[in-house]
Amino acid sequence: MQYDVKAARATATGTMVDTRTRLKGVVVTGSAGAGSVVFRDGGATGPILLQLDVLANAEEDILIPGEGILFSTDIHATITALTSVVAFYG
Secondary structure (H helix, E strand, C coil): CCCEEEEEECCEEHHHHHHHEEEEEEEEEECCEEEEEEEEECCCCEEEEEEEECCCCCCEEEEEECCCCEEEECCEEEEEEEEEEEEEEE
């Protein structure tokens, strides 16, 4: 199926995409210490659909196989000790 892929960038915890969508890939940039990002569906207390741990000063590029991860409500990211998170969705 053909569809548009978009990107959202975040540097702090919050909603990255405010609609139903599929997460297709992620680029995370670490800071001086190890960090993490937790992706939840439906806000800060929603179920965790993906959690990534990132080494200090590392950049991780993650491609999600198949059709991606379905977020029924929105994509919320809890970001800890990272410089930035870029989510590719569609």
